[in-house]
Structure formats: C-alpha cells, structure tokens
Amino acid sequence: MSESYVIIGDGIAGSSAAETIREAKPDADVAVITDEGEALYNRILIKEFAKGKLPEAPISIHEEDWYAERDIDLELNTFVTHIDADAHEVHTHESGTFEYDKLLIATGGTPTQLPVDNSDADGIHHFWTFQDARKIAENAEQADTGVVIGAGLLGIDLAAICGEQDVDAHYIMRGNRWWRYGLSLDGAEIIHDALEEKGVTPVLESGVNGFKTDDDGNVVATLDAEDNEYESEFVGVAIGLNFNTEYLQGSGVKTDNGVVVDQYMQTNVEDIYAAGDITRYYDVILDEYAQNGSWGSAKQQGAVAGKNMVADDDEKEEFRWVSSYSITHFDFPFLSFGFPTLGDDECEAKYSDTEWRRLSFKDGKLIGGVLIGDIAPQGKYKDLIRNEVEVADQKDILLEKEFDPDKLALPQEQ
Numbered sequence: 369m370s371e372s373y374v375i376i377g378d379g380i381a382g383s384s385a386a387e388t389i390r391e392a393k394p395d396a397d398v399a400v401i402t403d404e405g406e407a408l409y410n411r412i413l414i415k416e417f418a419k420g421k422l423p424e425a426p427i428s429i430h431e432e433d434w435y436a437e438r439d440i441d442l443e444l445n446t447f448v449t450h451i452d453a454d455a456h457e458v459h460t461h462e463s464g465t466f467e468y469d470k471l472l473i474a475t476g477g478t479p480t481q482l483p484v485d486n487s488d489a490d491g492i493h494h495f496w497t498f499q500d501a502r503k504i505a506e507n508a509e510q511a512d513t514g515v516v517i518g519a520g521l522l523g524i525d526l527a528a529i530c531g532e533q534d535v536d537a538h539y540i541m542r543g544n545r546w547w548r549y550g551l552s553l554d555g556a557e558i559i560h561d562a563l564e565e566k567g568v569t570p571v572l573e574s575g576v577n578g579f580k581t582d583d584d585g586n587v588v589a590t591l592d593a594e595d596n597e598y599e600s601e602f603v604g605v606a607i608g609l610n611f612n613t614e615y616l617q618g619s620g621v622k623t624d625n626g627v628v629v630d631q632y633m634q635t636n637v638e639d640i641y642a643a644g645d646i647t648r649y650y651d652v653i654l655d656e657y658a659q660n661g662s663w664g665s666a667k668q669q670g671a672v673a674g675k676n677m678v679a680d681d682d683e684k685e686e687f688r689w690v691s692s693y694s695i696t697h698f699d700f701p702f703l704s705f706g707f708p709t710l711g712d713d714e715c716e717a718k719y720s721d722t723e724w725r726r727l728s729f730k731d732g733k734l735i736g737g738v739l740i741g742d743i744a745p746q747g748k749y750k751d752l753i754r755n756e757v758e759v760a761d762q763k764d765i766l767l768e769k770e771f772d773p774d775k776l777a778l779p780q781e782q
C-alpha cells in the first residue's frame with residue numbers, strides 16, 4: 369500500500385511541503401486540505417491588489433490544475449475540526465476523514481479582533497486572505513474617511529491602502545511610534561513623515577474604545593482612548609494573529625502560542641510535523657525557540673518539513689534560515705531581517721531624513737536589524753548572522769554607511 373501524506377493548510381508552507389513530498393515520493397498519496405475556496409496565491413501581493421494597483425491574475429500562484437497535474441488531492445473549502453493522532457486520522461467538518469502516515473500542520477493564524485463594542489460592524493476589516501483583500505478594496509474605493517489600528521507590519525499595509533485609495537485616514541497606535549519593538553523614535557519618524565505624505569495621520573499613545581455604526585450596521589466613526597471621534601467609513605484592524613490550533617485540542621500536540629517543533633519541524637507527537645507562521649520552532653542560529661511570520665521563512669519551513677517527512681531519521685535536515693521582510697509602500701525601501709526585536713544589545717544610526725539603520729545582538733552576535741532608505745548592506749549583515757560571529761564590540765564599523773565586512777577584526781577560526 370502506498371504511503372499517505374496529509375497537509376493541513378494550502379498557504380506557502382503547506383504548498384511547498386506538498387511539492388517537496390511529491391518530488392521525493394512519486395507514488396505516495398498526497399492530500400492538501402484548506403478551508404479557503406481558492407488554491408495557493410501570493411499573500412504578500414494581496415495588499416497591492418487592495419491598493420488598486422494590481423489585477424487579480426498575477427496574485428494566484430497555483431491554479432487547481434497544478435495539483436491535478438502532480439496527482440495531489442487538493443481539498444478546497446474543507447475545514448479540519450480535529451485530529452486523532454492514535455488512529456492517524458484528520459477529521460473535517462463536512463468532507464469526512466483523511467488517514468495519514470505523516471501529517472503536516474500548516475494552518476497559520478487568523479487576525480485578532482478588537483475586544484470593543486461593534487468591532488464586527490460592516491466596514492471594519494481584518495487582513496489575511498484574498499477574500500479580505502477584495503472586500504477591503506471595494507470598501508476603500510468608496511470611502512472618504514478611515515481609521516487604521518495596529519502599529520505593526522500589517523497595520524502599515526492597511527495605512528498604505530488608505531493612502532493609495534485616497535481615504536483620509538487616522539492611524540491609531542498604542543505607543544509613541546510605529547513598530548516600537550523594532551524602531552526607535554528616530555527610525556519611526558521617517559515612517560510617520562512618509563505616512564503623512566500619503567494623507568495618513570498618525571495618532572500616537574492612544575487606543576480604541578469602540579465604534580459607532582449607522583442604522584444599517586455600517587461603521588461610521590471610531591472612538592479613541594479619550595473618546596475622541598474619528599469619522600471612519602473604512603476601518604482596518606491589525607493587532608496580531610491567533611494561531612489556528614483549536615483543532616489540535618486532545619491530539620497531544622504540544623502548543624505554546626503556536627505549535628512547538630524542533631529544528632526538523634517535528635512536533636512532540638510521532639508522525640506529525642508543522643511548518644510556517646504557526647510554528648514555535650527551535651532556531652539553531654538564535655539557540656532558542658522563536659517565531660517568524662514571513663513568507664520566505666514559511667516557504668523554507670514547508671520545504672524542510674516535506675523533506676523530513678519522507679527522510680530516514682539519520683537524513684533529517686535542519687531549518688537554518690535568516691528571514692527578511694520588506695515594505696515597499698514609500699519612496700524609500702524598508703527591510704527588517706533576522707530578529708530585530710530580540711537580543712540583549714543594539715546600536716543604531718541615522719544617515720539622512722530617509723536613511724536609518726538599527727542592529728540587534730545576542731551574546732555578542734548579530735541577530736537582526738532594520739534598514740530604512742538603503743537596504744544594500746543586507747547581504748553582508750545576513751552573512752554575519754549565518755556565520756554566528758561575535759561582532760558587537762565593533763559597532764562603529766558595522767554602522768559605517770558603506771559597511772565593509774573586511775574591516776571587522778574576526779577571530780581566525782571564524
């Protein structure tokens with residue numbers, strides 16, 4: 369009997385695992401189950417669609433034919449309700465049971481809803497799926513006024529959509545700056561100025577008390593922490609993700625705000641692996657458990673999980689990766705790499721009104737950073753992270769505008 373591989377989630381993690389498994393095991397049964405109604409698309413590009421800048425077609429990555437041609441069973445609109453790990457079974461809402469020899473959990477997260485009055489009113493949007501993007505585009509095209517909530521990497525996408533769609537928007541943030549865990553005030557000011565230029569006004573050190581709606585249930589205004597009222601026909605909320613782990617209850621799979629896996633993407637339960645945003649994985653460079661919400665990392669985790677699901681125990685591959693996440697909404701580039709919000713030491717420099725850099729270190733080693741304005745040195749910094757060299761005592765050289773790694777004094781063996 370042929371081996372059977374079941375993958376829950378057809379995001380980039382699940383899909384790349386399916387492709388890897390199929391290449392290694394031409395005769396195995398491979399099934400990909402997703403609750404979405406469409407096959408893999410580029411989640412990074414849905415913001416460009418919502419801005420009105422890109423048609424639908426280029427966002428799709430795989431048509432359904434792609435799966436059929438590879439004899440991969442794609443189950444769309446299929447919600448997984450629970451897993452019986454002893455019986456090696458995946459149970460779904462309406463599509464029966466799938467038996468597996470090896471299972472991959474790649475179900476990512478769902479945006480968190482604001483726990484305030486009327487937070488489910490029409491016109492209040494969360495942003496994760498292509499369907500969300502279609503609704504956002506439709507609403508933002510019509511709206512004149514808007515509010516965005518959530519000072520992170522997804523919130524700024526919603527703010528940029530308002531900017532491009534000519535929505536006069538206020539961007540409400542809890543702290544005194546955008547992405548306070550990754551940027552100092554100096555760095556964040558560059559972003560605030562760029563938002564203002566797009567017609568988005570940052571509202572700092574505030575919060576949201578609730579929303580007002582009209583008689584039809586459409587949002588019309590947002591109340592901030594002081595009950596100031598902002599007209600808002602459009603609201604975008606991006607305050608975090610809840611990982612989709614409910615269906616794992618009772619399965620024995622260890623979770624800790626995500627599914628815990630080792631560096632081989634293996635959970636604590638035999639024959640069950642996990643990959644992508646949903647994992648809390650052992651990061652071999654950082655030497656601790658970590659989480660990463662980025663496309664490249666999810667793709668690589670899916671590929672590594674796929675390889676390890678088909679490999680013998682002595683041939684398993686580690687996930688070893690330096691991630692990056694770029695923002696392309698402004699006239700200047702922005703790139704975050706590695707783990708800029710972790711570490712025990714940091715340094716930063718501002719080079720001009722639109723150029724700034726910050727680096728973070730752990731145990732003397734570079735582990736991440738943020739580059740605004742000039743992202744050219746990213747490759748050199750990432751090499752230092754990969755090579756795990758101790759450089760924290762040479763911050764002046766690291767922060768030179770034209771950073772030259774040859775100037776660093778590195779121990780011979782490194």
Ligand SMILES: Cc1cc2nc3c(=O)[nH]c(=O)nc-3n(C[C@H](O)[C@H](O)[C@H](O)COP(=O)(O)OP(=O)(O)OC[C@H]3O[C@@H](n4cnc5c(N)ncnc54)[C@H](O)[C@@H]3O)c2cc1C
Pocket residue numbers: 376377378379380381382401402403404411412413414415446447448449474475476477495496497522525612615643644645646660661662663664666692693694695
């Ligand atoms: C608007 C937006 C912009 C982004 N921009 C960037 C960027 O510029 N750069 C970058 O690196 N990253 C970006 N990201 C993040 C990146 O897209 C994610 O890190 C990546 O897509 C995660 O892939 P994944 O496969 O782990 O999870 P997902 O893509 O979330 O896929 C999980 C899938 O599982 C399905 N699922 C969940 N529960 C169940 C269930 N019970 N049964 C069946 N199916 C289920 C979900 O519906 C989903 O289809 C962005 C994300 C968004 C939303």
